[in-house]
Amino acid sequence: MRTITSLKGTSFSILLLAALIIVFLPFLVSSYYVGLAIQVFIFTIFAMSLDILVGHTGLPSMGHAAYFGVAAYATGFLCLAGIKNFWVGVILGMGSGGLTAALFGLLAIRAHGPYFMLITLALSQVLWGIAFKWRSLTKGDDGLPGIGRPEIGMGIDLKPDLYFYYFTFAIFLIVLVALFVLLNSPFGYTLRGIRESESRMKALGYNVGLYKYLAFVFAGVFAGTSGVLWVYYCGFVNPSNLGVDQSVKGLLMLILGGSGSFFGPGIGAGIIVLLENIVSGLTERWSLILGIIYVIVIMFFSEGLSSIVKRGH
Amino acid sequence: MIMFALLFLLTLGGQGIAEAANPIKIGFLAPYVGVFSKYGTDLKNGFKQALEEVNFKAAGREILFVTEDTEGKPEVGLTKTRKLVEKDQVHVLAGIISSGVAYAVKDYVVEKKTPLVICCAGATKLTQEDRNPFIFRVSFANGQQDRAGGWYAYAKKGYRKFIMIGSDYAAGHEKAAGFIKAFKFMGGEIVQETYTPLGTTDYAPYLAKIANLVGKADSLWTFYAGSDAIRFANQYDEYGLKKKIPIFCEGGMLDAANLPSQKDSAVGMEGYLQYFETVNTPENKRFFKEYREKYKDIPGSLSEGGYVGGKAIVKAIEAVKGKIENQEAFLKALKGVKFEAPRGPFRFDDHQNVIEPVYINRVEKKGGEYVNVVIDKIPDVGQYWMPKK
Amino acid sequence: MAFWIIQTLNGLSFSMLLFLIAAGFTLIFGLMKIINIAHGSFYLLSAYIGLTILRTTDSFLLAVVTSSVAAFVVGVAMQSLFLRRFYMKELQQVLLTFGFVLIIADLCLWVWGGNPMALPKPSLFRGSIWIGNVVFPSYRLLVILVGVIIAVGLWIFQEKTKFGAIVRAGVDDEEMLRGSGINIQRVFAGVFGLGALLAGIGGIIGGPIVGVFPGADLSMLLLALVVVIIGGIGSLKGAFVGSLFVGLVDNFGKALFPELSMFTLFAPMAIVLAIRPTGIFGKMEE
Numbered sequence: 001m002r003t004i005t006s007l008k009g010t011s012f013s014i015l016l017l018a019a020l021i022i023v024f025l026p027f028l029v030s031s032y033y034v035g036l037a038i039q040v041f042i043f044t045i046f047a048m049s050l051d052i053l054v055g056h057t058g059l060p061s062m063g064h065a066a067y068f069g070v071a072a073y074a075t076g077f078l079c080l081a082g083i084k085n086f087w088v089g090v091i092l093g094m095g096s097g098g099l100t101a102a103l104f105g106l107l108a109i110r111a112h113g114p115y116f117m118l119i120t121l122a123l124s125q126v127l128w129g130i131a132f133k134w135r136s137l138t139k140g141d142d143g144l145p146g147i148g149r150p151e152i153g154m155g156i157d158l159k160p161d162l163y164f165y166y167f168t169f170a171i172f173l174i175v176l177v178a179l180f181v182l183l184n185s186p187f188g189y190t191l192r193g194i195r196e197s198e199s200r201m202k203a204l205g206y207n208v209g210l211y212k213y214l215a216f217v218f219a220g221v222f223a224g225t226s227g228v229l230w231v232y233y234c235g236f237v238n239p240s241n242l243g244v245d246q247s248v249k250g251l252l253m254l255i256l257g258g259s260g261s262f263f264g265p266g267i268g269a270g271i272i273v274l275l276e277n278i279v280s281g282l283t284e285r286w287s288l289i290l291g292i293i294y295v296i297v298i299m300f301f302s303e304g305l306s307s308i309v310k311r312g313h
Numbered sequence: 314m315i316m317f318a319l320l321f322l323l324t325l326g327g328q329g330i331a332e333a334a335n336p337i338k339i340g341f342l343a344p345y346v347g348v349f350s351k352y353g354t355d356l357k358n359g360f361k362q363a364l365e366e367v368n369f370k371a372a373g374r375e376i377l378f379v380t381e382d383t384e385g386k387p388e389v390g391l392t393k394t395r396k397l398v399e400k401d402q403v404h405v406l407a408g409i410i411s412s413g414v415a416y417a418v419k420d421y422v423v424e425k426k427t428p429l430v431i432c433c434a435g436a437t438k439l440t441q442e443d444r445n446p447f448i449f450r451v452s453f454a455n456g457q458q459d460r461a462g463g464w465y466a467y468a469k470k471g472y473r474k475f476i477m478i479g480s481d482y483a484a485g486h487e488k489a490a491g492f493i494k495a496f497k498f499m500g501g502e503i504v505q506e507t508y509t510p511l512g513t514t515d516y517a518p519y520l521a522k523i524a525n526l527v528g529k530a531d532s533l534w535t536f537y538a539g540s541d542a543i544r545f546a547n548q549y550d551e552y553g554l555k556k557k558i559p560i561f562c563e564g565g566m567l568d569a570a571n572l573p574s575q576k577d578s579a580v581g582m583e584g585y586l587q588y589f590e591t592v593n594t595p596e597n598k599r600f601f602k603e604y605r606e607k608y609k610d611i612p613g614s615l616s617e618g619g620y621v622g623g624k625a626i627v628k629a630i631e632a633v634k635g636k637i638e639n640q641e642a643f644l645k646a647l648k649g650v651k652f653e654a655p656r657g658p659f660r661f662d663d664h665q666n667v668i669e670p671v672y673i674n675r676v677e678k679k680g681g682e683y684v685n686v687v688i689d690k691i692p693d694v695g696q697y698w699m700p701k702k
Numbered sequence: 703m704a705f706w707i708i709q710t711l712n713g714l715s716f717s718m719l720l721f722l723i724a725a726g727f728t729l730i731f732g733l734m735k736i737i738n739i740a741h742g743s744f745y746l747l748s749a750y751i752g753l754t755i756l757r758t759t760d761s762f763l764l765a766v767v768t769s770s771v772a773a774f775v776v777g778v779a780m781q782s783l784f785l786r787r788f789y790m791k792e793l794q795q796v797l798l799t800f801g802f803v804l805i806i807a808d809l810c811l812w813v814w815g816g817n818p819m820a821l822p823k824p825s826l827f828r829g830s831i832w833i834g835n836v837v838f839p840s841y842r843l844l845v846i847l848v849g850v851i852i853a854v855g856l857w858i859f860q861e862k863t864k865f866g867a868i869v870r871a872g873v874d875d876e877e878m879l880r881g882s883g884i885n886i887q888r889v890f891a892g893v894f895g896l897g898a899l900l901a902g903i904g905g906i907i908g909g910p911i912v913g914v915f916p917g918a919d920l921s922m923l924l925l926a927l928v929v930v931i932i933g934g935i936g937s938l939k940g941a942f943v944g945s946l947f948v949g950l951v952d953n954f955g956k957a958l959f960p961e962l963s964m965f966t967l968f969a970p971m972a973i974v975l976a977i978r979p980t981g982i983f984g985k986m987e988e
Contacts, residue, residue, distance in 0.1 A: 030400060032399035035399065060792070060793040062737070107975055107976060113735065114735035114737065114792045115980075117792065117793070117796065118737055118931070119975065121927070122927060123975060125924065125928075125968070126968050126971060126972045129967065129968035133962075133968075135481070135482075139483075140482060141413065143387050143413055143416075143417065145417050145420070146416075146420065159424075234388060234391060234417075235391070235417070235420055235421070236388075236416075236417050240386060248797070251797055252797060255797055280381070280382060284345060284382070286382075287346060287807065288804065288805055288812070290804055291804025294800065294801035295784070295801035295802065298797050298798050299787065299798075345816065346811065348916065349816075350811065350817075351816040353816070354815075354816060507960050508960070509960070512921055514911070514912040514921070515911060515953075517715075517842075517953065518712060518953045518957035519960070521712065521836070522957055524705075524708075524836045525705060539818050540818025540913050543818055547820055548839075548911075551830060551837075552837060552839065553836065570817060574818070574819050574820050575820075
C-alpha cells in the first residue's frame with residue numbers, strides 16, 4: 001500500500017484523470033452507464049472491505065456477503081418502517097454489518113486457511129437460510145420491494161439517478177479516504193505483518209488474534225456501508241444479497257483487479273460489473289463465457305495472490 | 314489496466330448500433346437460466362410467434378424485439394429493465410414470469426413511464442392495490458382462476474373436503490387463498506394446508522402426512538411449477554396416493570411443458586387453468602399447429618401467454634397507426650384491445666388485467682402421448698370473480 | 703405405526719443420497735483442503751448424461767457406469783489440468799471451481815435445455831411395496847441399499863487398502879505424505895476423481911427421485927455443506943453420521959413442523975458452528 005508521498009507522479013495524474021471522467025460522466029454517456037457506474041462505486045467499496053481481510057490480513061473470507069446483506073436488510077426494514085433519513089440508515093447499516101462480523105469473527109478467527117474459508121461460508125449460508133425461510137419477516141425469496149431513495153436533507157432529492165450518482169461518489173470518496181488512512185496506519189502495517197507471518201508477529205509480542213478480529217469487524221462495517229448504498233440504489237433487498245454468489249463475486253473482483261493494492265478492488269469491481277451487464281446483452285451463453293473468463297484470469301493472472309493464504313505454519 | 318480501458322471503450326461503442334430507421338422497440342424480460350428457464354423460453358417463443366405473424370411490422374412500422382435474462386431474480390430483473398429502458402430505449406416492456414421480479418421493477422417502470430405488459434407473473438397487487446395505467450397483464454392475477462376452480466370443485470365435482478399443498482412463495486399463498494375463498498363460500502371445508510419450499514427435492518414427508526388423511530378428505534389441491542411440478546406428480550403417484558385421494562389442482566402443474574416428464578403419473582389428474590393446448594377454438598387450432606411446426610414443441614400456458622401479450626401490443630400499435638410515441642393514445646388503445654386469443658375471447662378489465670375463460674382438464678394418454686383433455690369451461694372470469702351460491 | 707416406518711425409510715433414503723454427495727466433498731476437502739464449489743456440478747452432469755443414456759438405451763446399468771465414469775474423468779481433469787497448478791493456494795482453487803460451476807451449468811443448459819426432467823427408474827424397481835395401508839416405492843429401498851454398500855466399500859477402502867492408508871495419512875498430515883516419496887499429484891487426482899465419481903453416482907441414483915434441472919448443482923452443494931459441517935470436516939464417518947442426522951431431521955422436521963422446514967436444516971448447522979466448528983467427527987489442522 002503506498003503512502004501519500006509516493007502518490008505523486010503518474011499515479012496522481014491517473015487519479016486526476018479518473019476524477020475528471022467521473023465528474024463529467026453523466027454528460028458523456030447515457031443514463032444507463034451512469035447506473036452502471038453507481039454499481040461500480042458500490043461494489044468497489046464492497047471489494048475494498050473484503051480486501052482488508054484478503055489482501056491485507058491474509059484471511060480469505062468466503063462469507064463476506066453476510067455483512068453486505070444484513071446491512072441491506074436492516075436499512076430496508078428501517079425505510080419500510082418510514083425512517084428515510086440517510087444518516088440514521090447508514091449508521092444502522094454499518095453497525096449491523098460490524099455487529100454481524102463481530103459475531104462471526106468470534107467463531108471464525110480460531111480457524112486458518114481452508115477451514116476459515118469453510119466456516120465463513122457456512123456462517124453466511126446460515127444467514128441466507130434464515131432470510132430465505134423467515135417469510136413473515138423477510139418475505140423470503142420474493143424479497144422486500146418498495147424501498148425508496150433516502151433523504152439527506154438540505155433540500156436535495158436523491159430520486160433521480162443523476163443526483164444519486166454524485167451522492168454515491170461522495171460517499172465513495174469518504175470511504176476511500178477512511179480506508180486509506182486505516183490501511184496506512186500502524187494498524188494496517190500490523191495486519192500486513194500478520195499476512196506475511198503470523199508466528200513472527202506473535203513472537204514480536206503482537207496480540208495477533210485481536211488484530212485479526214478487529215480487521216474482521218472493520219471489514220464488516222465497510223461492507224455494511226456498501227450494502228446500505230446498494231439497497232437505496234436498487235429499491236429492494238432479497239436473500240441473494242447474503243448468498244455465496246455475492247461472496248464469491250467479491251473474491252473474483254479481487255483476483256481480477258489485484259488484491260492488496262490501491263486500485264485493485266476498483267478495477268476488479270469495474271470489470272465484473274461491466275462484464276456481467278455487457279456480455280449478457282450479447283449472447284445467451286453469457287454465463288459460459290463469464291466462467292471461461294474467470295478460469296482464464298485465475299490461471300494466468302493470479303500470481304499476486306500466492307502469499308495471502310496462510311496455512312498456519 | 315489496459316483490459317479495463319478496452320472494455321470501457323467497447324461498451325461505449327455498443328451505444329451506436331441500435332438506431333436504425335426508427336423501429337418500434339419491444340423489451341422482453343424472462344428467465345432463461347434457473348428453475349423456470351423452460352417457462353421463460355416458452356414465454357418468449359409464444360411472444361415472438363405473435364410478432365412473426367405480422368412479419369415484425371405493425372402499421373407499416375418495423376418492430377425490433379430485444380430480450381434480456383432476468384434469471385428469475387428480482388435484482389437482475391431490475392438491472393436488465395434499466396438496460397432495456399435506458400440503453401436500448403424500448404417503447405414498451407413485456408414478459409416477466411416471477412412475481413418477485415415484477416414487484417421489483419414496478420416502481421421503476423412507472424417512474425420511467427414505460428408501459429409493461431406482464432405475460433405471466435400473477436402477483437395480485439400489480440393490478441389491484443398497486444395498479445397503474447402503465448401496467449397491463451394478459452395472464453391472470455393469482456386467485457383469479459382459483460376462485461373459479463374452487464367453485465367448480467364444490468358445485469360440479471361434488472367435493473366437500475380439500476387438502477391443500479403448494480409452493481411456499483407469494484404465488485402459492487395467493488392462489489390457495491383464492492381457491493379456499495370460493496370453496497368455503499360454497500360450503501366446503503379445508504382439512505389441511507401445507508406449503509413446501511421452492512425446489513423441494515423430496516416430498517416424501519408431506520406425502521406421508523397426506524396419506525394419513527385418506528378417508529378424511531375428497532381431494533387434494535396443489536400448486537406447483539417447473540421441476541417441483543414434475544417431482545410432486547411423480548412422487549404422488551409412486552406413493553399410491555393418486556388412487557386414494559384424487560387431485561384437482563391449479564392446472565399449471567399439468568402444463569404441456571411438464572407432461573412428457575410426468576408421463577403415467579399425471580394420467581387421471583384434473584385441474585383448472587386459463588389455457589390448455591387442446592382448447593377447442595379455431596384460433597387455438599391454428600396457433601397450436603404453427604407453434605408446433607416452428608418450435609417442434611407443444612405450446613403450454615406460458616407459450617400462449619406470451620403470444621397473447623405480443624398480439625395485444627401489435628393490435629394496440631395498429632390502433633394508433635404506429636404512433637407509439639403518443640403515449641396517452643397508445644395506453645388507451647392497449648386498454649381497449651379485443652381479439653380472439655387461442656384461449657378464447659380476450660379483453661382487459663378496468664384495472665388492465667385480463668378477463669378470460671377458465672378450463673377444466675383431465676390428463677389422458679392418447680396414442681402414446683400425454684394430453685390435457687378439456688372437459689369443461691367457465692367463461693368470463695375476471696380478477697374479482699366470485700361464485701354465486 | 704406405518705407412518706413412522708415410512709418416515710424413517712424416507713429419511714434414510716434421503717440420507718443415503720446426501721451421503722454420496724457429502725462423502726466426495728469431504729474427501730476432497732480433507733485431503734486437498736479444496737472447497738469444491740463445483741461438487742454439485744458433478745451431480746448435474748452425471749444426471750443429465752444418465753438421462754440421455756436411459757432415453758436411448760433404457761439400460762440403467764449402462765447409465766450408471768457411463769455417468770459415473772464421466773464424472774470421474776471430469777474430476778480428474780479438473781484437478782490435474784487446472785487445480786494442480788495452485789497446489790497449496792486454496793483461494794485460487796476455490797475460485798477456479800466457481801468458474802467451472804458456471805461453465806458446466808451453462809453447457810448443460812445449452813445441451814439439455816432448461817426443462818426440469820425426471821430420470822426414469824430401472825424397470826425392476828418401478829413398483830411399490832405395502833407398508834401398513836400405504837405403498838412405499840421400492841426404488842427408495844434400492845437407494846438405501848446402494849448407499850450402505852458404498853459406505854461399507856468406502857470404509858474398506860479407507861481402512862484396509864494401501865491407497866486408503868495413503869489418503870488417511872494425507873488427511874492427517876500432508877507434509878508427511880509429501881516427504882514420503884509417493885507421487886502426491888497422482889493421489890490428489892485419484893481422490894478428486896473419486897469424489898467426483900461419488901457425486902456422479904449420487905446424480906444417477908438420485909436422478910429418479912430428485913430429478914435434474916438448472917440449479918440442481920447449487921442445491922446439492924448446499925446440502926453437502928450442511929452435512930459436512932455437522933458431521934465433521936474431512937471425515938468419512940462424519941459424512942455418514944452427518945447424512946443420517948440431516949436426512950432424518952429434515953424428513954421428520956418437514957412432516958411434524960412444516961412451517962420450520964428450512965430451519966431444520968440450518969439450525970443444527972448454526973449450533974454446530976457455534977459450539978464445535980469442526981463438526982462431530984472433524985479435526986482441524988492447527
